[in-house]
Amino acid sequence: MKSLKLSPSIYWNKLKNLLFGESLNDHHKLKRALRSCARNKVIDTKTLKMLEGVLTISSIQVRDIMIPRAQMICVKENQKEKDILPKIVNSGHSRFPVMDKKNEIIGVLMAKDLLKYYIQHKDSTFVLKHDIIRTAMFVPESKRLDILLEEFRAKHNHLAIVVDEYGSTSGLVTIEDILEEIVGEIEDEFDHDTPINVKKIKENTYLVDAKVSLEDFNELFNSNFLDHDVDTIGGYVIHKLEIIPKVGVKLQIGNCKITIEKANAKTVEMLKVVFVKGVNA
Known part of the structure; x- marks a missing residue:
């Protein structure tokens, strides 16, 4: 019928x-x-x-989509141009949190303000001072995205520093992060089909930055690593091992053999990933 x-x-x-x-x-x-x-x-x-x-x-709350503090690209007050310019050029971002000597966020540097300064002071040596640092917008982790989007629009801001209940910096969020929740991922000229923090060494062998998101890792390598308690491949490895591993520690999951290439006392930083032929994923 x-x-x-x-x-x-x-x-x-x-x-x-x-x-x-x-x-x-x-x-x-x-x-x-x-x-x-x-x-x-x-x-x-x-x-x-x-x-x-x-x-x-x-x-959705800000904490659900924010960029964690460990992954924030920041500049420091009183830094010279030789230290700041490579970060701006390599990151492709236009706004950068500014930290003081105590590593507290005191404002935001906009790349266009830096360019304007160079045009106006061609012959002087640049040092990052308060006269070029803009006031930062701070928001709690619990703020809803629809409310923050309206605040961004009303205040003409594009970036906010996220703080926890104790006032400590826990990350940052941008207007683009919120818009991507609505329209999907927004790619620009700095986005790549293969993440720049994944490097192919040889056939089936890669160097992978531990901060690569678990979602991106799965999409790139057609894997199916699932863990709702972590966001990154480095966090996934730590969770699997149940310790913060030292350099050289190995872990095999199905056909994926992971070796810790770089680590510190707090986390892993770089992984070597080898996909072994003839082993089921």
Whole structure:
């Protein structure tokens, strides 16, 4: 028996009832109505994904998407140009947290401000001082993304420093991070198909920065390492070994043989990853 195909107007009426009727606060019903619209070609799948993203950010907190402090690229107050410029050029970022001698965040350096300074002071030696450092925006880990997005818009900010309940820096978040929750990953001219922190040494052998996210690692190597308690491949290795390993320690998971290439007392920094032929993943 053939099912009757409802007209697009019926789905629009459903949406209007949800948006302007008594069910306005029911996100689940609204998402189901949107998916019905997509299935019946009233909206396309890209539009569906964006609308679902808009609804989802109201339930996501900053801590869920922030860049952890250990992965932040910072500059230091009183640093000279020879120390700052390589970081700016190699990172491809336009905004950098500025730390004082106690490693506390005191502001933000914008690359365009540095360029403007060079144009105005061509013959002088540059030292990072307060007159070029902008005020930093601080937000708690628990702030919802929809609220932060509105604050970014109202204050014309693109970056915020995330602090924990004790006021210590736990990471940073950008407006791009929030928009990617809505529209998906935004690639620019500095993005690469193969992460720049993954280097192929020879066939089936790679040097991998331990800060590479577990999701990126799985996508790049078609692996299936799952652990909801960690975000990075380095964290995954530490969790598996249940210790902070020293250089030379080896771990094999299926066809993936991992050797610790670089580490310190607190974490692992670099891994050598070899995929062994003839071993099931």
